[in-house]
Every structure is written in structure tokens, then in C-alpha cells.
Amino acid sequence: MAELTYRDAVARGIAQEMTRDPDVVFLGEDVGKAGGVFKATVGLYEQFGPLRVRDTPISEQAILGAAMGAAMTGLKPIAEIMFSDFFAVCFDYIANEFPKSRYMSNGQTKCPLVVRTGNGAGSRFGAQHSQSVENWCMMIPGLKVVAPSTPRDVIGLMAAAVRDPDPVIFFEHKSLYATKGEVPDGEIVDTLGTAKIVRPGKDATIIALALMVPRANEAANRLKAEHGIDCEVVDVRSLVPLDTQTILGSVAKTNRLFTVEENPRLCGWGAEIVSIVADEAFYDLDGPPVRITTPHIPLPAADILEDIVLPTPDRIVETVKRSLGS
Amino acid sequence: MARMSDRAPGAAGSGLNDDIGEEKRLALYRSQVVLREAEQRAFDLFLQNLVKGTSHLSLGQEAVAAGFAEAMQKGDLSFCTYRGHAHTLARGVPVEKVLGELMQRDNGLMRGKGGSMHLTSEEHGVMGSYAIIGAHLPIACGAAWRAQYKGHKDVSVCFFGDGTTNIGAFHEALNFAAVWKLPVVFVCENNLYMEYTPIADVTAVQHPAADRASAYGLERIVIDGNDADVVYREAQKAYAKARAGNGPSLIECMTYRHSGHSRADPAKYRPEGELERWKLRDPIKIYRERLLQFGVSEKTIADIDARVRKEVDDATEACKAAPMPPLDILTTDVYADGGWAWRN
Ligand SMILES: Cc1ncc(C[n+]2csc(CCOP(=O)(O)OP(=O)(O)O)c2C)c(N)n1
Ligand SMILES: [Mg+2]
Numbered sequence: 001m002a003e004l005t006y007r008d009a010v011a012r013g014i015a016q017e018m019t020r021d022p023d024v025v026f027l028g029e030d031v032g033k034a035g036g037v038f039k040a041t042v043g044l045y046e047q048f049g050p051l052r053v054r055d056t057p058i059s060e061q062a063i064l065g066a067a068m069g070a071a072m073t074g075l076k077p078i079a080e081i082m083f084s085d086f087f088a089v090c091f092d093y094i095a096n097e098f099p100k101s102r103y104m105s106n107g108q109t110k111c112p113l114v115v116r117t118g119n120g121a122g123s124r125f126g127a128q129h130s131q132s133v134e135n136w137c138m139m140i141p142g143l144k145v146v147a148p149s150t151p152r153d154v155i156g157l158m159a160a161a162v163r164d165p166d167p168v169i170f171f172e173h174k175s176l177y178a179t180k181g182e183v184p185d186g187e188i189v190d191t192l193g194t195a196k197i198v199r200p201g202k203d204a205t206i207i208a209l210a211l212m213v214p215r216a217n218e219a220a221n222r223l224k225a226e227h228g229i230d231c232e233v234v235d236v237r238s239l240v241p242l243d244t245q246t247i248l249g250s251v252a253k254t255n256r257l258f259t260v261e262e263n264p265r266l267c268g269w270g271a272e273i274v275s276i277v278a279d280e281a282f283y284d285l286d287g288p289p290v291r292i293t294t295p296h297i298p299l300p301a302a303d304i305l306e307d308i309v310l311p312t313p314d315r316i317v318e319t320v321k322r323s324l325g326s
Numbered sequence: 327m328a329r330m331s332d333r334a335p336g337a338a339g340s341g342l343n344d345d346i347g348e349e350k351r352l353a354l355y356r357s358q359v360v361l362r363e364a365e366q367r368a369f370d371l372f373l374q375n376l377v378k379g380t381s382h383l384s385l386g387q388e389a390v391a392a393g394f395a396e397a398m399q400k401g402d403l404s405f406c407t408y409r410g411h412a413h414t415l416a417r418g419v420p421v422e423k424v425l426g427e428l429m430q431r432d433n434g435l436m437r438g439k440g441g442s443m444h445l446t447s448e449e450h451g452v453m454g455s456y457a458i459i460g461a462h463l464p465i466a467c468g469a470a471w472r473a474q475y476k477g478h479k480d481v482s483v484c485f486f487g488d489g490t491t492n493i494g495a496f497h498e499a500l501n502f503a504a505v506w507k508l509p510v511v512f513v514c515e516n517n518l519y520m521e522y523t524p525i526a527d528v529t530a531v532q533h534p535a536a537d538r539a540s541a542y543g544l545e546r547i548v549i550d551g552n553d554a555d556v557v558y559r560e561a562q563k564a565y566a567k568a569r570a571g572n573g574p575s576l577i578e579c580m581t582y583r584h585s586g587h588s589r590a591d592p593a594k595y596r597p598e599g600e601l602e603r604w605k606l607r608d609p610i611k612i613y614r615e616r617l618l619q620f621g622v623s624e625k626t627i628a629d630i631d632a633r634v635r636k637e638v639d640d641a642t643e644a645c646k647a648a649p650m651p652p653l654d655i656l657t658t659d660v661y662a663d664g665g666w667a668w669r670n
Contacts, residue, residue: 075476
């Protein structure tokens with residue numbers, strides 16, 4: 001066991017897989033010699049050399065296209081897109097190429113790659129460097145989508161993503177890079193498509209992702225301490241595949257459902273979860289499911305404004321308390 | 327500097343040069359006839375409402391596909407566009423598989439799941455046909471990167487049109503390939519038009535691909551794309567360069583499509599006489615004359631024509647008799663486990 005930052009866990013996760021499999025290669029802007037703009041890939045260039053850790057030009061389409069061509073023909077590339085907002089300039093690969101080649105070719109074409117990216121708000125970077133775009137990817141058949149919230153999950157899910165035979169979009173949260181967590185020694189391999197109950201409870205289920213997980217935890221602690229409401233917090237971790245069994249199981253126990261989403265409201269991932277629960281567990285519910293999201297606006301830069309728009313522990317506490325009528 | 331002068335339609339062919347040899351010449355001829363016959367058949371089947379959806383023919387552009395494919399070795403990889411029937415057939419994919427896909431039957435290359443714009447046959451080195459303009463240039467770079475990384479000797483060959491030179495992915499891929507010295511060959515088929523707009527109306531330079539080559543430190547190459555010998559020789563040079571580790575090439579092939587952009591296009595936007603002028607330089611006509619010049623008999627040529635026609639006839643009948651795809655393939659191969667499950 002050692003304490004590790006989320007940032008260092010990224011490098012350790014990649015290094016674990018590059019050590020295991022010489023076909024794993026890594027490319028992106030400033031990722032090699034510079035160690036990444038978030039310093040999440042420091043040391044990889046020194047450890048694995050310039051043939052496996054490759055600095056690219058500012059060419060997001062070339063980065064993702066090259067990753068795909070390499071994946072189709074036998075490598076296991078990890079590609080970095082520096083900020084997830086930049087998916088918009090290379091979205092063809094994410095929406096049209098990676099996820100459809102296998103289907104269109106009737107199973108001939110493979111695409112085992114990982115795109116990792118800095119997602120989410122909290123850095124006061126404004127509307128084009130702060131978005132949570134996991135829902136852009138969740139809606140595309142053929143992709144897998146994960147978003148870890150702890151250093152341990154970063155390593156384990158990175159390993160699962162690299163070993164997975166499908167294209168996986170791996171969302172790292174920029175505001176979690178500096179956070180720390182206990183990480184076991186040795187190899188860590190997790191499983192895609194598994195949610196985790198990070199805090200058991202009996203009165204309400206709070207489903208959260210990435211940065212919203214620690215916020216939901218903090219809210220749950222306060223709800224218990226200050227209001228006697230015992231919340232179960234579920235870290236979704238993987239939007240596709242989606243572990244609906246864990247979610248439905250939790251709702252069956254608590255009879256109340258809250259989602260805490262950083263993405264803007266329309267078509268956020270929580271809407272799909274609410275819809276599944278409404279379809280399949282309606283009679284388990286003692287009250288309407290409630291979504292706590294960022295409002296449907298572009299993200300502002302100023303700290304005072306950005307802090308208001310993201311779901312906060314305060315907002316979660318207030319919403320749960322009000323909904324449960326306490 | 328252009329290695330070859332730009333050829334206007336009607337310019338002389340490449341002259342008598344014995345470097346290619348009779349066996350390869352006959353293969354080049356046969357390939358072009360297969361492409362011509364199969365695509366003309368596709369057009370006839372469209373008129374009979376048996377080819378569904380869209381389709382983009384390469385009638386008139388056969389020399390490019392035949393020349394580049396015949397110069398390839400087994401293991402070399404082709405990346406095509408929606409105008410990819412010719413490049414797919416030129417790698418030896420059976421006519422029945424291609425027509426079957428166009429007719430969206432169960433015997434098609436992808437059993438009707440891809441359609442005419444996405445022909446793929448990895449066992450023949452056809453690594454997909456891409457319908458988003460420019461998308462496959464970076465993908466070809468990635469395949470070439472794998473060859474470089476693993477020390478494989480195959481070359482990735484990427485075909486696209488003149489219109490494609492104005493999208494960002496073209497420029498990203500050219501720079502990327504040049505900087506990484508990748509074994510990739512970019513082949514621009516300049517047929518003078520994007521869909522309906524003349525390329526000259528929307529491009530800052532005369533030769534949309536070749537005049538950009540210097541920006542990426544590459545040689546400016548424009549060739550006669552209607553002469554299969556010229557194409558074949560240029561392909562050999564570019565492949566040898568790539569295999570030797572000397573990086574990418576960008577080759578602009580001047581050619582012309584005889585039909586419209588896609589099946590619905592009567593191509594009314596062409597100036598009068600343009601098609602007729604280019605038909606004087608029909609690649610198959612040029613090549614037939616070339617064979618005769620080299621002493622190949624009329625009978626040998628007629629035998630090839632007859633055998634190809636029979637092959638296409640047989641393929642057509644097989645496709646007409648083939649069943650439609652079964653509904654149970656609807657949800658297969660979304661994910662690598664063979665299924666489509668996104669939840670437990
Ligand atoms: C990104 C994108 N923009 C537009 C189109 C629509 N489109 C399909 S083919 C085509 C013309 C392409 O011209 P060119 O590259 O010269 O190829 P050609 O069809 O002549 O072979 C266009 C504009 C597309 N498929 N993808
Ligand atoms: Mg064109």
C-alpha cells in the first residue's frame with residue numbers, strides 16, 4: 001500500500017500496461033519529453049523511449065486516426081487528447097470511425113484503443129477547457145466509456161481499458177489530478193462495466209461519477225451527521241457498459257434515487273439511469289427520481305461563477321433533504 | 327519540380343518500354359477490364375433497381391486502381407473512399423462479393439451491413455472504404471506507424487480525390503507522415519471535380535495535391551492517371567521508397583470519371599465536349615493499343631474480355647439468386663464480443 005496522487009496513478013497505470021505488452025504505445029501532444037500538460041505522464045518517455053512514447057504535432061485528427069490505424073493492424077495504442085473539449089475537432093473518429101468499423105465490416109475490423117483525456121471543470125478555464133463531455137460519448141453505439149474517481153481506479157480501469165478489445169474513452173478529471181488515495185502494490189486490473197458502492201446506506205441512493213463522487217460522499221456524511229439521512233453512494237465508474245444491476249439493486253434497497261452529474265442537464269448520463277429505473281424499478285421508488293446537474297449553460301470562467309454552477313455538497317444536501325421531506 | 331510534365335488529354339502515352347513484361351501487362355489489362363465490366367454491371371443493376379442506396383463508380387479511372395494494386399505485394403494495405411469498388415476489386419476481391427454488397431444481399435462482402443461506400447476485405451488487404459472525406463488519411467498513417475514500429479515491410483496506400491485535399495485531415499496526415507517518415511503512399515485521383523463543383527473553382531493552386539507537397543517536404547509528383555504503365559511505375563517507385571524507410575509519397579494522378587459523382591448524378595455541370603475529349607484517352611482503350619503495340623494478339627485480348635464478362639455474368643446471377651441478409655445479424659459485431667450489449 002502506498003499513497004499516490006490521481007495524476008501519478010495515470011503514469012503508473014500506463015507504465016504497468018506498457019511493461020506488460022510491447023504492443024502498447026502512447027501518443028499525444030506534449031506527452032513525452034514534457035510529461036504532459038497536467039504532468040500525468042511524467043517518466044514514461046524516459047522509461048519506454050521515443051518509439052513507444054511519441055510526441056505529436058497539434059493534429060487531433062491525426063492523433064486519433066493514427067491510433068485507429070495502428071489498432072486495426074495490431075498495436076494497442078493509448079492516445080491523449082489534452083482537453084476533452086477538443087474532442088469536437090476530432091469527433092469524426094470518436095463518432096464515425098472507431099465505433100462503426102467493426103459493425104460495418106461485418107466483424108472484420110478491430111479497434112482496440114484507449115483515448116484518455118482531461119475532462120471537467122474546477123480550473124477556472126472557461127467554457128472551452130472545462131466541459132464534462134462524457135455524455136457526448138455515451139450516446140454512441142460501439143464505444144466504451146469510463147471515468148475513474150480514485151487513483152486506484154485510474155490504474156485498474158486503465159489496465160482494463162488497454163486490455164479491452166473495443167475502443168474505450170477514458171475520462172480523467174482535471175480537478176482530481178492532485179487528489180490522493182491508497183493504492184496497493186503490484187499489478188492492479190479492474191473490470192469495465194462495474195459500478196462500486198462506495199458508501200452503503202439505506203435511505204436514498206446517490207449515483208455519481210468522477211469529481212461528483214467525492215462531493216456526493218461529503219454530502220452523504222453531512223446528511224447522516226446533521227439530518228440522520230443515511231445515503232448510499234454509488235460510483236458509476238463505467239457509463240458503457242453500464243452496471244445497471246448495482247444501480248437497480250441499490251434503489252431496491254433505498255427506494256429513492258438521486259444522480260449527481262457534472263455534464264449540462266440535457267441528455268446527461270443521469271437521464272438514462274433515471275429512465276432505466278423508471279422502466280424497470282418504478283414500484284421500488286417512494287418518490288420521484290431527482291437529477292442534480294450543472295445547468296444548461298456554457299461554463300463561466302470566474303471562480304465565483306464556476307463554483308455556483310457545478311453540483312456542490314451543499315446543493316446535494318439541500319436537494320436530498322428537501323426531497324425526503326426532512 | 328514535376329518529375330513528369332502534366333499531361334493534357336490527348337497527349338502521347340508512355341511509349342514503348344519493355345520494363346514491365348508481358349505477364350504483368352496482361353494482369354494490368356485484365357484488372358482494368360474487371361473494374362470496367364463490374365462497374366458497368368453495377369450501373370445496369372441500379373437501372374433495374376437491384377442496386378440499392380448510393381454508389382460511386384470509377385468508370386474512366388481504372389488505370390489508377392489497377393496500376394497501384396498490381397504494383398503491391400501481398401500484405402500491403404489499401405485504404406479507399408466511398409469510390410472504392412475499383413480499388414477493392416483490384417486487390418482480387420471476387421466480383422460476386424462486391425456486387426452482392428451493392429445489391430445488399432447476404433453474399434455481399436459485409437452481408438449488407440456496410441453497403442457500397444464501406445467495402446472492406448482485410449484478407450485481401452482492403453482495410454476499409456471511408457465515406458467521411460479525409461478520415462482515412464490519418465488512419466493509413468497509423469497502419470504505417472505499426473509497420474515502422476514492428477519492422478514490417480508492408481506499405482499502406484491511401485486513395486482519395488482532388489476534393490479531399492481541402493479538408494484538414496489531409497494536411498494533418500501529410501505533415502504527420504512526413505515528420506514520422508511513415509511507409510505510406512498517398513494517391514490523389516484528380517478527376518477534376520469534387521461532387522459537382524470543379525476543383526479549380528475552390529482551390530488556391532492548380533494541382534490540389536502536388537502543389538501542396540512542398541509544404542510537407544515532399545516531391546511534387548503529377549502523373550497521367552489514365553495510363554496504367556505510368557501509374558504502375560510510379561507506384562513501384564513510391565513503394566520501394568517507403569519500404570526502404572525513406573518515408574511517404576504524395577502522387578497526383580490526372581484522370582476523369584466517365585459517369586456522374588454518384589448514381590443519381592447526370593453530371594450536367596460539365597462543359598460540352600469535355601467527356602468526349604477524355605474518352606479519347608479512355609484507360610482501357612489506351613491499354614489495348616499498348617498490348618497490340620507489344621505484339622499481344624487480338625485473340626488473347628478478346629479471350630481476356632470474354633472470360634471477364636463471363637465472370638461478371640456469373641457473379642450477377644449468383645447475386646440475383648442470393649438471399650437478403652437474415653435479421654439476426656442486426657445486432658452482431660457492435661462490440662468485440664460479437665454482440666451489442668451496453669449494460670448488464
Ligand atoms: C467531411 C465530408 N464532407 C462532405 C462530404 C460529401 N461528399 C461526398 S463525396 C464528396 C466529393 C469528394 O470529392 P473528391 O475528393 O474529389 O473525390 P471524388 O468523389 O471525385 O472521387 C463530397 C463533398 C463527405 N462525405 N464528407
Ligand atoms: Mg474528385
